Amino acid sequence: MPDGPAFVDLFCGAGGLSLGFLLEGFNCLLAVDNDPSAVACYNTNLRGSFDRGAFLYDLSRLDNHEAIVSFLELYAPGVRRCDVVVGGPPCQGFSVVGKNKIQALVQSDNNLEMYWKKRNEERCMLYESFAMFIEVLEPRWFLFENVPAIMGHDIFPSIIDRFSSLLTPDGRKLDYRLVCSKYIASSYGVPQNRKRFIMIGRREDIKGAGEWKPPETGMPVTVLEALGDLPPVREGHRERVMFYPGSPAGNYQHRMREGMVGFEKGIVYDHICRTHNKDDVALFARMSPGSRFADSEVQRAVREINPEHKLIKYSVEKFRDKLHRLRPDEPAWTVTAHLQKDCYKFIHYNQPRTVTVREAARLQSFPDRFVFTGISMITSFRLTGNAVPPLMAAAFARGILDADVCLNMLASRRSFQDIWNEPAVTENWSGEQIRQGVSG
Numbered sequence: 001m002p003d004g005p006a007f008v009d010l011f012c013g014a015g016g017l018s019l020g021f022l023l024e025g026f027n028c029l030l031a032v033d034n035d036p037s038a039v040a041c042y043n044t045n046l047r048g049s050f051d052r053g054a055f056l057y058d059l060s061r062l063d064n065h066e067a068i069v070s071f072l073e074l075y076a077p078g079v080r081r082c083d084v085v086v087g088g089p090p091c092q093g094f095s096v097v098g099k100n101k102i103q104a105l106v107q108s109d110n111n112l113e114m115y116w117k118k119r120n121e122e123r124c125m126l127y128e129s130f131a132m133f134i135e136v137l138e139p140r141w142f143l144f145e146n147v148p149a150i151m152g153h154d155i156f157p158s159i160i161d162r163f164s165s166l167l168t169p170d171g172r173k174l175d176y177r178l179v180c181s182k183y184i185a186s187s188y189g190v191p192q193n194r195k196r197f198i199m200i201g202r203r204e205d206i207k208g209a210g211e212w213k214p215p216e217t218g219m220p221v222t223v224l225e226a227l228g229d230l231p232p233v234r235e236g237h238r239e240r241v242m243f244y245p246g247s248p249a250g251n252y253q254h255r256m257r258e259g260m261v262g263f264e265k266g267i268v269y270d271h272i273c274r275t276h277n278k279d280d281v282a283l284f285a286r287m288s289p290g291s292r293f294a295d296s297e298v299q300r301a302v303r304e305i306n307p308e309h310k311l312i313k314y315s316v317e318k319f320r321d322k323l324h325r326l327r328p329d330e331p332a333w334t335v336t337a338h339l340q341k342d343c344y345k346f347i348h349y350n351q352p353r354t355v356t357v358r359e360a361a362r363l364q365s366f367p368d369r370f371v372f373t374g375i376s377m378i379t380s381f382r383l384t385g386n387a388v389p390p391l392m393a394a395a396f397a398r399g400i401l402d403a404d405v406c407l408n409m410l411a412s413r414r415s416f417q418d419i420w421n422e423p424a425v426t427e428n429w430s431g432e433q434i435r436q437g438v439s440g
């Protein structure tokens, strides 16, 4: 693997953000997450790209500079400089998803109110560890990713203040120029209208770097273009290994199959689906593409199929899209970690079932070579929904390279095929010296 510019990924999850940076020719020096399943999934798929692999560690324990320095010395010797720090500290504290449910619980029990307050505060504060890593590593750039709702949160001005007043451990001021905005994944080749908040920071004192601009946008990819070549399966399908029924059609499907070599070329993994009862299957079959729970045709169908259907208890006003059938001719709506609870919002456009793990991964632009071996179906849905779509992450990485001549010189873009077939970077790689040269 060539000595590309280097990044550190904090709160790395299964590796969506990392995969995007790897695609653009960056090398990962360190990735950390406290979820064993996320780390296992990351290492199953991306470990080949660096010897050390992702670390299982609770970043809330690194709440001061000394702790971060000791952590690096102990677990990642040699990582005292890097070009980019990226990360998506957990977003539940800022997210609007599930607020109604929490509110209802809170009203019925005061202790729960305290519990949620504390939990949300802890989560919001995780951006502190991220800020302190920047203060220790002094990267040329950082990328902070989160849900768009963060911009309306009370804590947002404090976050901006924090990243505008960074200080190194020896008290030197670190000035970063910040660019904050919301971006939509479908502009960057992801078949999904997911919006993400991104804050990009560029160190003011570095040479050879200018303004970060979002890269050029392209034509949206539709759900049909994304999923059309996968084999049809029934609800409850649990065989993890299947064969593609035919050849890929179109750029996106070709790209999604990159990285498979030899006999694996014909295989599709993790095309597994939740089990549904017969009422649900009958209902899905009656829903037209794009229709949702609140639509009168769907409400009528629910009652006709079973006057005591379990979905009747859901209020139409509050749960307008409790059920939502994908449209084949548009990008999907946001794939979220809620998939771990149920997949009703992602009913396949022409099969009477919800999406499989492979389909959710494709809607997030994870290639088929990215597998969920040894990870339960529910957890696979969560890891997928939590991720930054790799192709969106790649667009942000490209934005950094376009703005930074020095890093651009070091980067050579990779395909998914390259990522899975290059030899691993070793600990004593010479990129360290090159980076020192450009980061000074």
Ligand SMILES: C[S@@+](CC[C@H](N)C(=O)[O-])C[C@H]1O[C@@H](n2cnc3c(N)ncnc32)[C@H](O)[C@@H]1O
Pocket: 011, 012, 013, 014, 015, 016, 017, 018, 032, 033, 034, 035, 038, 057, 058, 059, 060, 061, 087, 088, 089, 090, 091, 126, 386, 387, 388, 389
């Ligand atoms: C939004 S997800 C990140 C997704 C990731 N950037 C990707 O693209 O796949 C947030 C991650 O933060 C991790 N996390 C939460 N609290 C943490 C902590 N205290 N220390 C380390 N990781 C933590 C979660 O396990 C989760 O994987």
